[in-house]
Amino acid sequence: MHELSIARALVQTVTDGVAERGGRPDQVTEIQLRIGVLSGVVPDALTFCFDIVADRTPLAGAALRIEMVPARGHCPACLRPVTLARSMLICPNCGGPVPELIAGRELEVGQVVLADVGPAAEVPA
Amino acid sequence: MTRVVELQRGLLEKNDDLASGLRARYQRAGVRVANWVSAPGTGKTALLEAMLTAAAARGLSAAALVGDCATDNDARRLARSGALVRQIVTESMCHLEADMIDRHLTGWDLAEIDLLVIENVGNLVCPTAFDLGEGQRVALLSVTEGEDKPVKYPQLFHSSDLVVITKSDLAAATEWDRAAAHAAIRAVHPSAVIVETSARSGAGVEDLLDLHLAVPATQPVPSQEAT
Numbered sequence: 062m063h064e065l066s067i068a069r070a071l072v073q074t075v076t077d078g079v080a081e082r083g084g085r086p087d088q089v090t091e092i093q094l095r096i097g098v099l100s101g102v103v104p105d106a107l108t109f110c111f112d113i114v115a116d117r118t119p120l121a122g123a124a125l126r127i128e129m130v131p132a133r134g135h136c137p138a139c140l141r142p143v144t145l146a147r148s149m150l151i152c153p154n155c156g157g158p159v160p161e162l163i164a165g166r167e168l169e170v171g172q173v174v175l176a177d178v179g180p181a182a183e184v185p186a
Numbered sequence: 187m188t189r190v191v192e193l194q195r196g197l198l199e200k201n202d203d204l205a206s207g208l209r210a211r212y213q214r215a216g217v218r219v220a221n222w223v224s225a226p227g228t229g230k231t232a233l234l235e236a237m238l239t240a241a242a243a244r245g246l247s248a249a250a251l252v253g254d255c256a257t258d259n260d261a262r263r264l265a266r267s268g269a270l271v272r273q274i275v276t277e278s279m280c281h282l283e284a285d286m287i288d289r290h291l292t293g294w295d296l297a298e299i300d301l302l303v304i305e306n307v308g309n310l311v312c313p314t315a316f317d318l319g320e321g322q323r324v325a326l327l328s329v330t331e332g333e334d335k336p337v338k339y340p341q342l343f344h345s346s347d348l349v350v351i352t353k354s355d356l357a358a359a360t361e362w363d364r365a366a367a368h369a370a371i372r373a374v375h376p377s378a379v380i381v382e383t384s385a386r387s388g389a390g391v392e393d394l395l396d397l398h399l400a401v402p403a404t405q406p407v408p409s410q411e412a413t
Contacts, residue, residue, distance in 0.1 A: 063281050063312035070197050078193040090188070094197075101314050101341040149337065150344060150374050158376030162344075168197040168315065177189040 067102060067168065068110035072120055074170055084175050086119035091174035097130045097167040104129065132165030201316055204284035208291075208319030215296035219304065220398055221318050223342055224326035225335075226308030229352040231260045232385035233326070233394070234305055238267035240395050247298055251290055252305040253282045260305065270294060281312035284319060301398055310339040322401045328352040329362035333370055340374040348379050348397055355384040 071094075076086045096102050104127045115121050132145040136152040136159050143152050143159065150159045196202065212219050222230050234250060241248040249270035252260045261273035272290050274282060287304065296302075304320065306313040325346035327335055330353060336343040343349060349371050357364070371378055381397060383390035 063315060066279070066281070066283065067197060067315070070200065074195055074197055074199065075193065078195055079191055082191050082193075084189065084191050088189075099341050099344065101311050150340070150376065158372065160376050166341075170193045170195050170197060173191045173193050175189045175191060177187045 064102060064106040064110045065114070068107060068114040071107075071111060071170070072114050072118055075120060075123075075173055076118070078170070079173055079175070084173075088175040088177065089120055089123045089173055090176045091124050091126055092120075093171040093173070094125055094127045095130050095167045095169045095171055096127055097132065097165040099132050099162070099165040100168050102168060128171075130164050130167045133163045134159035134165075135161050135163055198315065198317075201284045204288060205317035205319040208284055208287060209321075211296060212302075212319060212321065215299070217296045217299045217302050218322075218398060218401055219302045219318075219320045220322045220324050220348075220401075221304045221306060221313075221320035222324045222326060223306045223310070223313045223346070224308065224328075224352075225310050225331065228308070228326045228328045228331065229385055230305050230308070230326055231263055233350070233352055233383055233391070234303055235264050235267050236385045236388060236391045237395050237398070238264060238269040238303070240391050241301055242268045244395075246300040246399075249294065249299045249302045250305060251282075251287060251302070253286070253307045255279070255307060270299070276307055280307055280309045281316055282306050282318060283316050287318050303398070310335075310342050314341045314345055322348060322398070324348045324350060326350045326352055327367070327371075329354060329357045329360050329367075333363050333367040336367075336370040336374050343371060343374045343378070346375070346378065348381070349375070350394060351380065351382040353384060353386075354382045354389055355387045 075092055079086045096104060108125050111125055133142055134145055136143045138155050138157045139152060142163055152159050224230050238248045250264050251272050251274055253274040253276055254260055255276055255278050258273040261271045264271045274286050274290050304318055323346045325342050368380060371380055381390055381393050383394055
């Protein structure tokens with residue numbers, strides 16, 4: 062259940078990253094994530110942990126939009142990139158080994174969507 | 187009205203940065219560092235005790251950091267080898283992170299150490315996401331586990347250049363299928379080095395030590411992120 066650690070890292074990354082770009086973390090409504098199928102992270106478990114960890118932080122209530130990234134590698138025999146079946150580093154075309162991954166281990170935050178209500182203090186009462 | 191911020195940032199950047207710092211420290215000190223990962227009960231501690239004892243017999247200075255959810259039982263076992271040993275009690279956390287390694291190295295002169303082995307918390311999934319700055323990640327698999335485990339847990343076996351079979355003295359009793367086990371490892375990591383060991387008989391322990399020493403202390407480790 063290392064998703065709890067990852068959820069904590071997610072809250073920190075988004076909170077810091079949004080603030081560094083002049084945004085307000087409490088306005089975040091949606092966080093886009095790219096998770097590789099070989100990253101070892103289970104999306105449902107991460108969502109579950111994020112809701113718990115984000116509660117009582119400025120990110121409370123933000124939704125995760127998770128995009129799973131398939132494993133891709135370069136087949137040295139076919140001389141081209143191939144998409145791999147989930148666990149096997151075997152070329153689906155020629156059956157040979159695929160030693161190098163091009164994608165599939167991602168754990169990345171992409172876009173973060175903020176509900177822009179302007180400077181909060183200046184919203185008329 | 188909404189606003190979109192392009193963060194485009196790795197989630198484990200903080201751990202990866204710390205791990206990079208550790209890797210630089212290991213390289214400056216010339217210490218070889220291995221990160222041992224397996225399921226609970228694979229026999230990591232028994233094998234590590236045998237390997238540390240073999241290292242001491244060769245006059246090498248060895249050290250171990252051993253992670254467990256609770257107790258310092260493993261550290262006390264490993265200390266019998268004469269190596270420097272510290273227990274990392276993770277308080278129920280299922281893996282080690284770079285900042286835990288950093289904290290537990292305090293007071294050790296890395297330049298005086300030839301080989302440092304980090305025995306991760308027994309778990310096949312969680313430790314694989316966390317770089318500890320190691321020069322070599324080592325996956326261990328006993329003959330009492332299923333031969334197809336590498337295929338079931340590809341993340342670990344894919345990210346480990348050295349795969350250690352443990353409890354080889356029990357291979358006949360468990361009708362362990364060597365060819366099937368090797369094929370499963372090769373399916374997820376075609377170039378992995380495989381070594382068979384027995385902590386009980388001592389088989390393969392010297393080879394295992396050689397494989398740990400063969401990794402140059404300055405060897406860069408592939409990044410966690412796909413390139």
